[in-house]
Amino acid sequence: MSNSNFLWEIILxxxxxxxDPHVFDTWFSGASIDNVDFMKKSIVITSKEALISQFIQGAYDQKLKEILKKNTGFDFNIDYTSLDTDIPLITSHVVDEKPAAENLIRQNFLQGDKPSGAQHFYQKQTFPLEDYKHPVPNKNIIASKKNPxxxxxxxxxxxxxxxGNAFTHNIAWNVAVSPGGIYNPLFIYGGVGLGKTHLLHAIGNEMEANFPDFKIECISSEKFLNEFLASIKPMKDKNNYTNADEDFRRKYRDVDALLIDDIQFLSGKTETQNAFFHTFNELQMNQKxxxxxxxxxPSQLNDLEDRLVTRFSQGITADITPPDFETRMAIIKFKCEQFDIKLDEETLTYISSNVSSNIRELEGVLKRIKFTATSKHEQPSLSIAEEILKSAKTSPRKNISPDNIINVCADFxxxxVDDILSSSRKKEVVQVRNxxxxxxxxxTTLSFPSIGDCFNKDHTSILYSFNKIAKLSKDENPEIFEDIEVIKERLGKI
Incomplete structure (x- = not known):
C-alpha cells in the first residue's frame, strides 16, 4: 500500500x-490523498468536485491536521484540489485593516444539541482574525435607489x-462577486439574531456594486406569499380579471438575483410553494x-414539498452559530460605536461574559445601559450593567412548552385541559384547540407531527387546525388576535 493510501485509510x-455516517458518505467517500511529501511535510487531498474540496477545507482542515499529527508526529500542510479544476475553490474575503477581535478564536460555541444543526457538519477550527477588518457603523438606514x-x-x-460565521461569510462573499455559479442556491440557516438577514442584504449590496445593471429582489417569504395571494385573487373573480398573475410571475422571474428571508414560513402553504417552485426552476435554469x-x-423544514427541499440542498448550505466570547467582544465594541456608548474594558468583558445567546440580546442590553445612564444623568458604567443584567437574571425567560400553552389557553x-385534548367538536372547544x-x-420549535403527539392528533389534523388560525385576517378577526396577544403575554410571565 502506498504512503498516500496508508495515510488516507488512517484518516478515514x-x-x-x-x-455522522451521512456526512461521511457525502463528503469523504469520493476524496483521496493525491500526493504526500514527507520532506516538505505536505499532502494534497483531491476530490471529484470543487464543492467537496472547499467543504472539507472549510470544515475539517484542522481536524485532518490533528489526525495526521497524532499518527505521524508531523505537522502537515494540506492543499486541496478537485478534478473539475476549471471551477475555483472559495476565496476568502479579507481586508487589511484593524482586526475585529484581538485574539484567535478558540471556543467552539456550538455543541451537539444546539438548534441550528451545524454539529452534523462542522468541527472546531482556528483562524487568524487579523485578516478581518473592524466594521464601520452606519447610523442612517438607507435603501438602494436602484434596488429599493x-x-x-x-x-x-x-x-x-x-x-461561528466565518465559513458562511466567505461563501456569501463568493456568491456576491460571482453569482449564478455552482453555489446556487445558497441556503443560510441558524438561530435568531445571529446576522442572517445582515448577510442576505450584504450579498445584494455587494452584487449591486459589482454588477450595477443587476435587478435584485430581497424580500421576506411573507411578502412573497402576500403578493402571490393578491395575484391570484383577481383570477377567481371573473368580473374583475387583471394581469396580476402575469405581473407577479414576471416580477420574480425577470430578476438577476432573488434573495428571500425566512423561507421556513412557506411551510404548509401548498399553492405558494408551487408558485415558488416554478419561480425557482426558471431562475436556476437561467443561472440567476x-x-x-x-x-x-433544509432537511428540518417540515411541511415543505420534497421537490423544494431537494432543490434547496443542491447548491451549498451553510449555517451561522452563536458567537463565542471573542466575537461577542468585537460585536459589543462595534455596537458601542454605533450607539455612541462609551464603556471601559471591564464593563465590556462583563457584558460579553453574561450575554451569550445572540446579537439582538447584546443590542438590547447596550440600549438599556444607555437609557438608564441617561435617565440617571450618569456615565454608562459597570454598576449599571450589573444592575440591568442582574434584573434580567432574576426573571429569566423560560422555554415555553406545549403544556404551558395548553394550560394558559384553558385558563384564559x-x-x-381535557376538553382541549379531547375529540370534542363543540365550536368553542375547537376554536381554543386551534x-x-x-x-x-x-x-416552539416543534414540528407538526410533534405537536400532534401533544394533542393526540395526526399531522394532517394539526396542519388543518394551524391553518384555520394562520389564514385568518387580523382586520376581520381582531378579537381572536387580541386574545392571542394576551395569551402570549401571560406565557411570557410563566
Whole structure:
C-alpha cells in the first residue's frame, strides 16, 4: 500500500468513528490523498468536485491536521484540489485593516444539541482574525435607489466575523462577486439574531456594486406569499380579471438575483410553494442567483414539498452559530460605536461574559445601559450593567412548552385541559384547540407531527387546525388576535 493510501485509510478510520455516517458518505467517500511529501511535510487531498474540496477545507482542515499529527508526529500542510479544476475553490474575503477581535478564536460555541444543526457538519477550527477588518457603523438606514428592497446599512464591511460565521461569510462573499455559479442556491440557516438577514442584504449590496445593471429582489417569504395571494385573487373573480398573475410571475422571474428571508414560513402553504417552485426552476435554469435564509436546515423544514427541499440542498448550505466570547467582544465594541456608548474594558468583558445567546440580546442590553445612564444623568458604567443584567437574571425567560400553552389557553377561555385534548367538536372547544395548536407552532420549535403527539392528533389534523388560525385576517378577526396577544403575554410571565 502506498504512503498516500496508508495515510488516507488512517484518516478515514478516525473520521468514521466521529462523523455522522451521512456526512461521511457525502463528503469523504469520493476524496483521496493525491500526493504526500514527507520532506516538505505536505499532502494534497483531491476530490471529484470543487464543492467537496472547499467543504472539507472549510470544515475539517484542522481536524485532518490533528489526525495526521497524532499518527505521524508531523505537522502537515494540506492543499486541496478537485478534478473539475476549471471551477475555483472559495476565496476568502479579507481586508487589511484593524482586526475585529484581538485574539484567535478558540471556543467552539456550538455543541451537539444546539438548534441550528451545524454539529452534523462542522468541527472546531482556528483562524487568524487579523485578516478581518473592524466594521464601520452606519447610523442612517438607507435603501438602494436602484434596488429599493436592499438595506444599504447591511454590508460585508460592517459584518463582524467570528468562528461561528466565518465559513458562511466567505461563501456569501463568493456568491456576491460571482453569482449564478455552482453555489446556487445558497441556503443560510441558524438561530435568531445571529446576522442572517445582515448577510442576505450584504450579498445584494455587494452584487449591486459589482454588477450595477443587476435587478435584485430581497424580500421576506411573507411578502412573497402576500403578493402571490393578491395575484391570484383577481383570477377567481371573473368580473374583475387583471394581469396580476402575469405581473407577479414576471416580477420574480425577470430578476438577476432573488434573495428571500425566512423561507421556513412557506411551510404548509401548498399553492405558494408551487408558485415558488416554478419561480425557482426558471431562475436556476437561467443561472440567476438564489439566496435563501431560514432558521433551520433544509432537511428540518417540515411541511415543505420534497421537490423544494431537494432543490434547496443542491447548491451549498451553510449555517451561522452563536458567537463565542471573542466575537461577542468585537460585536459589543462595534455596537458601542454605533450607539455612541462609551464603556471601559471591564464593563465590556462583563457584558460579553453574561450575554451569550445572540446579537439582538447584546443590542438590547447596550440600549438599556444607555437609557438608564441617561435617565440617571450618569456615565454608562459597570454598576449599571450589573444592575440591568442582574434584573434580567432574576426573571429569566423560560422555554415555553406545549403544556404551558395548553394550560394558559384553558385558563384564559375557562375550559378544561381535557376538553382541549379531547375529540370534542363543540365550536368553542375547537376554536381554543386551534389557537393552542397555532401558538405551539409559533412559539416552539416543534414540528407538526410533534405537536400532534401533544394533542393526540395526526399531522394532517394539526396542519388543518394551524391553518384555520394562520389564514385568518387580523382586520376581520381582531378579537381572536387580541386574545392571542394576551395569551402570549401571560406565557411570557410563566
Amino acid at each position: 478510520r478516525e473520521l468514521k468513528s466521529t462523523v 428592497t436592499l438595506n444599504k446599512n447591511y454590508t460585508f464591511e460592517n459584518f463582524v466575523v467570528g468562528e 442567483q438564489i439566496v435563501l435564509i431560514s432558521d433551520r436546515s 377561555y375557562k375550559i378544561k 389557537i393552542a395548536i397555532y401558538l405551539c407552532r409559533e412559539l
